[in-house]
Amino acid sequence: xxxxxxxxxxVHRELLPGARNWSFVxxxxxxLRLTDHxxxxxxxxxxxxxxxxxxxxxxxxxxxxxxxxxxxKGHVCYSDMGRILVSIVxxxxxxHDPIGGxxxxxxxxxxxxxxxxxxHRNAFHRNGRELFxxxxxxxxxxxxDLVPCINFFSKVTVDEAGDxxxxxxxxxxxxxxxxxxxxxTLVVLNTCPHPLDPYAAWAPRPVDLTIHKAAPxxxxxxxxxxxxxxxxxxxNTAIYHCQx
Amino acid sequence: xxxxxxxxxxxxxxVYDFEVPAGEPWLHELRKGQVLRILDLMGNQAVDTxxxxxxxxxxxxxxxxxxxxxxxxxxxxxxxxxxxxxNLMLTIVADTCGRHxxxxxxxxxxxxxxxxxxxxxxxxNCRDNYxxxxxxxxxxxxxxxxxxxxxxxxxxxVTPEGGLTFEDGISDxxxxxxxxxxxxLIVLVSNCxxxxxxxxxxxxxPARMLIWDAAPN
Numbered sequence: 001x002x003x004x005x006x007x008x009x010x011v012h013r014e015l016l017p018g019a020r021n022w023s024f025v026x027x028x029x030x031x032l033r034l035t036d037h038x039x040x041x042x043x044x045x046x047x048x049x050x051x052x053x054x055x056x057x058x059x060x061x062x063x064x065x066x067x068x069x070x071x072x073k074g075h076v077c078y079s080d081m082g083r084i085l086v087s088i089v090x091x092x093x094x095x096h097d098p099i100g101g102x103x104x105x106x107x108x109x110x111x112x113x114x115x116x117x118x119x120h121r122n123a124f125h126r127n128g129r130e131l132f133x134x135x136x137x138x139x140x141x142x143x144x145d146l147v148p149c150i151n152f153f154s155k156v157t158v159d160e161a162g163d164x165x166x167x168x169x170x171x172x173x174x175x176x177x178x179x180x181x182x183x184x185t186l187v188v189l190n191t192c193p194h195p196l197d198p199y200a201a202w203a204p205r206p207v208d209l210t211i212h213k214a215a216p217x218x219x220x221x222x223x224x225x226x227x228x229x230x231x232x233x234x235x236n237t238a239i240y241h242c243q244x
Numbered sequence: 245x246x247x248x249x250x251x252x253x254x255x256x257x258x259v260y261d262f263e264v265p266a267g268e269p270w271l272h273e274l275r276k277g278q279v280l281r282i283l284d285l286m287g288n289q290a291v292d293t294x295x296x297x298x299x300x301x302x303x304x305x306x307x308x309x310x311x312x313x314x315x316x317x318x319x320x321x322x323x324x325x326x327x328x329x330x331n332l333m334l335t336i337v338a339d340t341c342g343r344h345x346x347x348x349x350x351x352x353x354x355x356x357x358x359x360x361x362x363x364x365x366x367x368x369n370c371r372d373n374y375x376x377x378x379x380x381x382x383x384x385x386x387x388x389x390x391x392x393x394x395x396x397x398x399x400x401x402v403t404p405e406g407g408l409t410f411e412d413g414i415s416d417x418x419x420x421x422x423x424x425x426x427x428x429l430i431v432l433v434s435n436c437x438x439x440x441x442x443x444x445x446x447x448x449x450p451a452r453m454l455i456w457d458a459a460p461n
Binding site: 058059060061063064065067068069070081082083095099100104106107142143144145146147148157158159161163196229233235236 | 306316317329371387388389391392403
């Protein structure tokens with residue numbers, strides 16, 4: 001169970017319903033808190049340099065720099081340019097999935113059946129791929145920008161043989177993760193169910209979004225000190241900002 | 245459990261046979277039904293590979309869709325490589341190595357800086373190969389088209405606790421993987437020049453590319 005902490009300098013709050021999409025620029029020095037509103041949420045996220053969207057979150061660079069196939073407090077999300085887009089500075093959940101990917105129309109139809117807008121209005125079945133494409137389109141981005149994402153609140157393990165397993169119950173109501181922007185970052189989100197979630201019913205869960213002012217990165221910062229790689233990542237990011 | 249599958253194809257029947265020198269890119273079209281063999285000539289050579297739909301390159305190999313659909317992060321004989329649109333791009337029809345990496349990605353000047361030292365930026369790397377090959381190609385493609393690639397012959401185990409490491413290769417001289425194209429494709433390869441980790445056993449070597457036409461029905 002997550003412990004809600006008092007946030008100071010909140011600049012924005014909203015509730016993103018299940019199976020919906022949103023995007024916004026998270027300015028450097030601000031933190032986005034994602035909170036699992038009911039438990040069992042999945043929040044898929046992509047990150048781009050807001051000023052040069054050719055620079056974007058890179059799954060492989062993030063995993064191999066930190067020798068991990070899961071993300072939690074202390075990890076950072078690397079761009080393909082050796083810089084840090086966002087740092088995970090707090091996490092009550094312990095595991096966020098960077099390898100499971102997103103659902104598409106065929107998967108959602110096969111798993112949950114067909115539910116079109118015509119019959120179901122706004123309760124129709126959406127999928128991760130289409131919601132990402134809609135949201136990317138608002139920034140001039142599209143299919144070429146749909147790279148592997150992070151699935152916050154979801155846990156996918158890999159056994160010795162390489163088999164992947166979705167672990168239900170990883171996140172409960174109130175669990176949260178704090179993402180501190182180290183660069184001005186375009187955040188693209190959708191809250192469709194994880195493609196490996198075995199739960200048979202269509203029950204997408206909402207996520208609370210809270211943006212607040214972050215404290216400056218201190219010398220004892222958990223992400224800065226997590227590994228020598230991250231110290232170099234922060235150094236690269238500082239060089240980038242000096243050039244502006 | 246790893247099962248090795250050999251190919252019945254004879255190199256003398258190949259319609260294309262080319263040795264990619266260590267550290268160089270290779271960009272080639274592959275037609276539906278053709279079979280591509282990637283041969284690790286001298287052992288433990290990572291071959292970083294991306295695939296695109298020749299007629300619509302915005303449709304490309306998707307690491308996450310491929311591993312999610314097969315429920316396993318490693319590739320071997322029988323693996324179906326899926327596109328970002330969920331379509332079948334290629335099938336692995338033979339593999340004498342046993343497993344290939346889907347998560348490690350391609351090395352870059354910038355990722356080498358983060359992983360090893362800020363001073364490593366001048367070292368040659370896979371993403372430089374990709375960028376140059378695309379820049380000199382007839383396709384209107386570039387950095388935006390670089391997504392998570394396959395590392396043939398590379399060993400990147402993930403632990404049940406969520407750890408990930410680059411380990412010594414499990415390939416050896418003469419090991420190969422063979423893929424049948426299920427659509428017309430662009431194949432983009434960097435024969436990895438990485439010298440900072442054991443993915444090439446610290447000694448990048450050439451890789452041989454062979455292509456056979458579809459067997460007549």
